[in-house]
Amino acid sequence: MVHVHNFADGALNPVLAYVMSCVGCFLGLRCATRSNASQGAAKARWLVLATVAIATTGIWVMHFIAMLGFAIPGQTIRYSVPVTLLSMLIAVVVVGAGLFITGFSRGGAGPLLAGGLVVGLGVASMHYLGMAAIRVPDTLSYDPVLVVASVVIAVIAGTAALWAALRLDSAWSAFGASLIMGVAVSGMHYTGMAALQVNANPGLAASAQGGVSAGAFLLPLLMGISSLAFILSIVISLAPTAAEMVEEAGLMARIGRPAPQGPRPDHRQHQNRNQHQNRNQHQNRNQHQNRGQRQDGGRPQREASPEQEAAPEPGSLFRPHHSRPPQE
Secondary structure (H helix, E strand, C coil): CECCECCCCCCHHHHHHHHHHHHHHHHHHHHHHHHHCCCHHHHHHHHHHHHHHHHHHHHHHHHHHHHCCCECCCCCCEECHHHHHHHHHHHHHHHHHHHHHHHCCCCCHHHHHHHHHHHHHHHHHHHHHHHHCEECCEEEEECHHHHHHHHHHHHHHHHHHHHHHHHCCCHHHHHHHHHHHHHHHHHHHHHHHHCEEEEECHHHCCHHHCCEEHHHHHHHHHHHHHHHHHHHHHHHHHCCCHHHHHHHHHHHHHHHCCCCCCCCCCHHHHHHHHHHHHHHHHHHHHHHHHHHHHHCCCCCCCCCCHHHHHCCCCCCCCCCCCCCCCCC
């Protein structure tokens, strides 16, 4: 059996891998918290962001940063590009399935356990598929007891991650949960690495030349995903918190609520009121006219004839001269 090193660079790889796992889990939990305060398409978008953060940065990046410290003396470890990318895709799919199962469920232990089982088995599959991407002139085998232990740890870690995504609201609680999840993911990885057994097989020397080195492939990929995590952290910091989203939704619900309607006006009452006002005005007008007639002595005024209207006033210069009629 060939002796291997899981800490070829000392504590650098495990510490950096743990930190990246905590960062990815923390970002994912903050996205999941916002999904709990959303509905419909907005909820699905936050769950997708949580999936990307946990699956890529929290799990996959952690795995391959730790693998950069894996070394076999006298050999150059190479990796199959398609298998490596497939392992990342599996991580995204299974974590997303678990988050959507629990995120759109009505609660309860059933969806949580089902989602945790899916995530745990998927993370374990990602780990061993990533190990299958290794190209060395040796035969890789595993201790079954430690493999089962790593799968159990993965299921526990997946269930804990989903529980935290559903229950934790504050940033400090998410930070504490991410520290625990980082321990679980790292523990699962190094348990699986402890199960690895490498045996020399010179007949596989030709197949070992089919992959690419870690420096040429993994480092640029890890840097790209880390940059994506940085962008995601900016998006989360600029987005409203879950409490602010709940408050805004309540405010919009109050604004959009129709105003209470009072009793409809009675048109008959309105018509009767108008008639009563018109009657009062008519009576007041008649009383005013009668008062003016009493002041004139009660005599009705005669209308002037056309001749009287045309007669000139006395003393007018334009009065015509009429002779008196002859007396008989």
